[in-house]
Amino acid sequence: MAGSGADSGVRRPFERLRRLSTTADGEPTAAVALLAAAVSAAVLSPVAWLLLRAAEVGVSDAIRLLASGNTLSVLTNSVALVAVVTTASVVLGVPLAVLTVQTDLPFRRFWTVAVALPLVVPSYVGAFAFVSAFGPRGVLAGVLAPLGVEIPTIYGFGGAALVLTAFVYPYVFLTTRASLLSFDTTQLEAARTLDTGYRTAFRRIVLPQIAPGVTAGALLVALYTLSDFGTPAIMHFDTFTRAIFLELNTFARSHATLLSLQLLGVTAVILALESRIGPGEADGYGSRTSTDTVVELGWWTVPALCLLAAVVIVTLGVPVGILGLWLVRSGPGYAAGGLAFEWTFGLNSAAVAAAAALVTTLAAVPVAYYSGRTDSRLGWLIERPTYVGYAMPGVVLGLALVFFGTKYAPGFYQTLPLLIFAYVVRFIPQAVGSTRSSVMGVDRALVGAARTLGETPRRAFRRVTLPLIAPGLVAGAALVFLTTMKELPATLLLQPAGFTTLVTYIWRVQEAGYYGRAALPALVLVAISSVSMLVILRGENT
């Protein structure tokens, strides 16, 4: 390595940094562990507020509440909703991923984008669109009624499960797709030369390898379902978030606190379950992504296309169609009064979401790197808690940060840094998840080989590790970007004075019943977020 004296002078501190971060055998050092632990503790801090609040509740009161029939039904409802939505998302997401990656489906790129896009629709907008379409006196109900088609009520468990599945299954689709892309198709060919049918080969060879991807997506779906407020609220289905909201609405904060802790208990169970069936610790092979056709659909092409079209119509056509309808239909009864839409709201949204994506990704790297590289139990202990904020209802997280902000960081209260911190707490698992799986995908032998060939640890990291994990970093950042774009409850509580984003504007006009005015910002929101979805998909194919 020839380098000038000045050059190496600059380099030396970096080398020291690299040496600090990785020991010779590739096991991360204590410094990385410490950094990861610090991030993990920081994003867990809002739970401390819940514990403080819970300590104020009398024991008898707590027992009475937790044992009440209402609490039990909320628990049952939430668990049932999580189970159904997660299962449905897997049932829908995995075949769609296989269809768009391993078959000779026509217009594969188009379908890939189209079935991933529903993720950018905020659930409160989506649920509202479904009610407008299929609800009492809804647009589609009106069209179908003369044809003798009775639409069963959209409200309740069925509607909530349907809407949530429609807008979160892309998590499973994306993670499964990523696993399939890095899947070495030569193994499949080997299996088939041994005269194994695709179905058997899929079960015995593909499934075990993509299982970590599927469960990673399923985990995001499960936790999102727990934390989502918009859908159960609009669908009148009592889950934890809705019960917590109702308690807060009646200013019964102690009850809201106890319910939140119960919700976190359920979260812990889900996290523990997932890590049992979750990613194995084996290294990947660093193989090139592959979209080679493995299965020729033949006459299955038609049913496959029908399935895709149906999914896209329901999950994307309905909300966008309803928004468009509002846009053109906004008559005087709807459009009067209210604030005029300003394009700067879109800029504000995009800017704060980009900042949140950047900070979250940076914070996720030590956690993902440490837990992806270490074989110790500590890695698990550090990585798992970062998922807690994701399952926390936004309003609870927001109030926790209102409390800490006013008491301990008044200088930061109602400023962008605190708002961005809230987004980090809420969305870091998305970045940790995708970064961690790419860290695990990097064969340690590759880094070792680079070192043997005389590369410094820093250059080895930059030339070998970084390019290999870059798609994971970018995909994680893009996911954080689009979920930040649509986050509402915490944003409302922590927004800096005079800082209006698309969602706070949508909330403002929708709250006053001016749905026509919500259409344009909602469409802008969907359009901007779609860009980040394209980034995710592009990243996968490089």
Next chain:
Amino acid sequence: MTHDTDDTTGTDRTTDTTETTATDQRRERPQILNRLGAPKPGVNGDESSRGRRRFLAAVGSAATAGLAGCAGLRSDGSADAGQVAFSDFRGSGRLVESRPEIDAPRIADLPDLSGELTLYLGGGEGGLYRELVALFERIYDDFTAVPNAGGTAEQANKLVTEGEETPADVFWSVDAGSLSVVAEEGLTAQLASETVENVPSTFHPDRQWVANAGRARAIPYNTDQLSASDVPDSVMAFPDSPLADGGIGWAPTYGAFQAFVTAMRLTEGESATRDWLAAMQPSVTEYPDEFLTSNAVADGEVAGGFANHYYALRVRDARPDAPLELAFTSGDAGALINVAGAAVLGPSDNAELAENFVAHLLSAEAQEFFATRSFGYPTVEGVPPVGGLPTIDELEPPELDLSKLSNLEPTLRLMREVGVL
């Protein structure tokens, strides 16, 4: 209910001219502000002010262009608040065409707003409240309001969580319950009796907060199908009335409807409410919100409905020929009035400005704003509601502590039991 005229364009033109004039006057505002003092309504002879003269000229030309039924504009529309005219506060449209002279204290009678005010908005009528604040900012050069908006309960919870550390000076919320909660936490400062003197005492409990506008539960009915006497005086009598025979629209998922059922539960008891809901069910058609309910009544899909009073006014505003009228029950849940109100926060170190801001919400201009822009019920005596409705002190709301309305869960349980939700 309304005083419709065909000549709506005349009004629109006047409004436009006035706005142009107001913009012109903005540049020379400081002098005008100093010279104007506190003009009385109907005094038009202040020829020393150039801006004023120009304003009057504008009104004159619009009047010759065929302005009908707009006496209020001429007599009230003095440029009494610098470059912002009274008419800038007033909404437009058919319902607003013939407003009487407003006999209530003006902004010019109040001390100037000056400084920066941190304003927590709960709700806020889709930005209308921000528009009013923007008008204040146009009047006073060195006044800035920094709004922070959220749901009514969220804002109250936020204030309670912040406690003494709250950066807010004023809490202005569209729901009485959220104001009560903040007052009960001891976070509000008592308002001066002069500030609230023109508001009925029920609307400023203990002077911890004061209502700036009200919304009344009302029964919109289709005048082609029913007459006023077909709507019973008591909501409990609805199930066996001509109203029920013609079909009733309601929006059980809508917050204001749930507040009405809560009020019934609190005043009549759980079992009576359950029976009432069950008895109503065969006659009702469900709508997603109360605007659509009112619209369906106007279309004759149902003979009557349950809705906040302003939704019928919005329908009338958009469709002046709609056969739609409002009836009010008396002394029961069906006549519930909820209010928007404002409180000065105790921890504020800006209390004087905060109190003055609250006083501005009770000025004739602001009251006219609430009455004509969002069709709310003004709370200050001397400011009538639009659409020929009875004034707020002529309504007969039930005796009820409004903060109790926030206890929604038993209501929802009840509604679910009966199968309404």
